[in-house]
Amino acid sequence: MRNPIGPLEFTRRGWVRLWLLAVFVFLYAPIVILVAFSFNQSRRNIVWTGFTTDWYGRALNNASLIEAFTNSIMIALISTVLSVILGGLLALGLYRFRFPGKPVLDGVAALPIVIPEICLGVALLVFYARAGWPTGLPWPLNLSQVIIGHVVFSFPFVAVVVRARMEGFDRSLEEASKDLGASEWQTFWNVTLPYMKTGLIAGALLAMTLSLDDFVITFFTSGPETITFPVKIYSMVRQSVTPEVNAASTILILFTVLLTVIALKFQKPSEGVG
Amino acid sequence: MENWRRQPWVFATFIGPGTLWLFLFFLLPLGWIWLFAVGEREGPVDIVVTWTLENYREALQPVYLQLFLKTFLIALVSTAICLVVAFPVALAICFAPDRYKNVLLLLVILPFWTNMLIRTYAMIAMLRQNGFVNDGIGLLWTALKYLLTPVGLDGLMGERFAPLPLLYNNTAVVLGIVYVYLPFMVLPLYANLEKLDRSLIEASLDLGASQVRTFFEIIVRLAKPGIVSGIILVFIPALGTFLISDLLGGPDSQLIGNVVERQFRAANNLPLGSALSFLLLYLTFIALALRAWFAARAEKADA
Numbered sequence: 001m002r003n004p005i006g007p008l009e010f011t012r013r014g015w016v017r018l019w020l021l022a023v024f025v026f027l028y029a030p031i032v033i034l035v036a037f038s039f040n041q042s043r044r045n046i047v048w049t050g051f052t053t054d055w056y057g058r059a060l061n062n063a064s065l066i067e068a069f070t071n072s073i074m075i076a077l078i079s080t081v082l083s084v085i086l087g088g089l090l091a092l093g094l095y096r097f098r099f100p101g102k103p104v105l106d107g108v109a110a111l112p113i114v115i116p117e118i119c120l121g122v123a124l125l126v127f128y129a130r131a132g133w134p135t136g137l138p139w140p141l142n143l144s145q146v147i148i149g150h151v152v153f154s155f156p157f158v159a160v161v162v163r164a165r166m167e168g169f170d171r172s173l174e175e176a177s178k179d180l181g182a183s184e185w186q187t188f189w190n191v192t193l194p195y196m197k198t199g200l201i202a203g204a205l206l207a208m209t210l211s212l213d214d215f216v217i218t219f220f221t222s223g224p225e226t227i228t229f230p231v232k233i234y235s236m237v238r239q240s241v242t243p244e245v246n247a248a249s250t251i252l253i254l255f256t257v258l259l260t261v262i263a264l265k266f267q268k269p270s271e272g273v274g
Numbered sequence: 275m276e277n278w279r280r281q282p283w284v285f286a287t288f289i290g291p292g293t294l295w296l297f298l299f300f301l302l303p304l305g306w307i308w309l310f311a312v313g314e315r316e317g318p319v320d321i322v323v324t325w326t327l328e329n330y331r332e333a334l335q336p337v338y339l340q341l342f343l344k345t346f347l348i349a350l351v352s353t354a355i356c357l358v359v360a361f362p363v364a365l366a367i368c369f370a371p372d373r374y375k376n377v378l379l380l381l382v383i384l385p386f387w388t389n390m391l392i393r394t395y396a397m398i399a400m401l402r403q404n405g406f407v408n409d410g411i412g413l414l415w416t417a418l419k420y421l422l423t424p425v426g427l428d429g430l431m432g433e434r435f436a437p438l439p440l441l442y443n444n445t446a447v448v449l450g451i452v453y454v455y456l457p458f459m460v461l462p463l464y465a466n467l468e469k470l471d472r473s474l475i476e477a478s479l480d481l482g483a484s485q486v487r488t489f490f491e492i493i494v495r496l497a498k499p500g501i502v503s504g505i506i507l508v509f510i511p512a513l514g515t516f517l518i519s520d521l522l523g524g525p526d527s528q529l530i531g532n533v534v535e536r537q538f539r540a541a542n543n544l545p546l547g548s549a550l551s552f553l554l555l556y557l558t559f560i561a562l563a564l565r566a567w568f569a570a571r572a573e574k575a576d577a
Contacts, residue, residue, distance in 0.1 A: 030396035089288045093285065118551065123306065126307050152299050215390060241395075253389070
């Protein structure tokens with residue numbers, strides 16, 4: 001015999017379980033079906049006619065798709081590095097110093113996180129066009145417009161994550177280091193930075209995912225030669241919905257899931273899951 | 275914390291780069307379109323700032339006001355559905371045995387890490403005329419017809435199953451927003467419920483309140499900060515939706531985001547587009563101010 005359901009054991013109640021099941025079906029069924037139909041033989045993408053991996057071959061032979069993928073990776077890497085540097089420094093500065101205008105800077109730094117993406121997108125579109133931003137530069141310099149946009153909305157996230165990490169930092173460690181004769185730089189490199197490391201890694205993975213995922217900002221800042229993977233998939237969806245789109249999407253899903261797994265692995269030893 | 279004057283150079287190294295970046299690539303571009311919103315077109319490309327309010331007046335014409343109202347309503351309905359769907363989920367995860375908790379949380383977070391465009395695209399395959407939802411309903415329809423025929427009631431159901439128009443309308447947009455932003459609602463609710471003092475719930479139940487009453491008067495009340503956070507996290511992106519309404523909506527489900535995009539690209543009416551996007555920004559600020567006001571009031575009630 002099982003124990004009777006306790007008053008607080010909501011998860012054991014039938015209707016709650018049904019609710020959970022329904023929500024997870026709602027969340028996962030579309031993605032599962034999308035992945036399944038990337039292996040479907042029929043071009044029409046509706047009826048299952050047999051298993052094939054042809055669409056993956058096609059997607060991998062699609063030069064413009066590969067180009068978009070390379071752009072996405074390059075943009076994600078550079079914008080992650082820049083976001084970690086800018087966000088880490090800003091977080092440390094806000095953590096360490098008292099200065100006039102601090103609440104203003106705090107507020108402005110949070111703005112890119114909260115304002116609708118489309119507002120930032122059109123603002124950057126106008127800015128690049130009117131400021132005479134150089135175009136036609138060789139790759140990867142021509143990606144600068146997209147990269148700058150990604151850094152604008154990624155580095156405030158990094159700053160938030162790093163600052164949360166710094167809350168637990170014992171500043172007397174820094175003072176001890178300086179008392180023992182270390183310079184400002186040595187103290188930063190040997191004492192502060194090692195403590196920040198988990199925050200920086202978490203921030204970096206967040207920035208990377210945000211950059212790989214972004215559609216709206218990229219849509220407004222990219223030119224014909226600087227299209228990213230999501231923007232390319234968007235134009236494919238607008239033209240016609242073929243299993244090739246599903247195959248390309250599946251590759252991107254795999255990529256982000258892989259990043260997530262790495263992120264969880266990194267967090268586990270020091271902080272536990274979540 | 276130390277005063278910045280003690281080490282101005284260290285201070286500048288920390289604060290400088292981020293502040294500069296924010297100024298150059300965030301405030302400056304936004305300021306630019308803020309000025310465009312009070313400017314006039316002169317010739318095909320040039321825009322002169324004349325401090326006119328004509329663009330805002332045009333943006334407040336009934337046709338755009340209706341658009342704002344519709345965007346607002348769609349965002350509101352989507353947020354409400356998210357809240358109702360997410361609350362039991364957050365509660366269940368919170369009170370789940372520890373060994374399932376992380377798995378359940380991961381299941382909620384994982385779709386959030388899947389590209390938004392791909393999730394929207396996945397919805398198309400579900401909802402279109404020959405999509406899976408219609409196929410499923412069609413199967414049920416056929417089964418029901420088969421069951422009703424011997425009783426002679428099949429005449430009630432019509433000759434053939436007509437697929438429901440699920441895609442390219444406002445319902446599809448709402449469904450898309452709920453699908454994409456549901457994790458944003460579950461997570462703050464969960465974070466809030468997790469901190470909640472369970473003995474209060476037990477006390478309420480012990481003192482004879484029913485589960486329903488305890489839910490509304492204890493759990494929901496204590497979860498208010500989480501509810502407000504979740505509403506803001508879903509409502510603001512829903513207001514600025516552009517991709518979801520573009521791919522799932524029909525001709526009558528254009529939202530403010532789509533119109534802004536059109537002014538900046540196809541229509542090339544930058545002043546009007548700027549005025550519309552700033553109205554959207556002001557709406558966002560009002561929502562954020564409301565949240566701050568709620569938070570301040572809650573704090574006062576606690577004190």
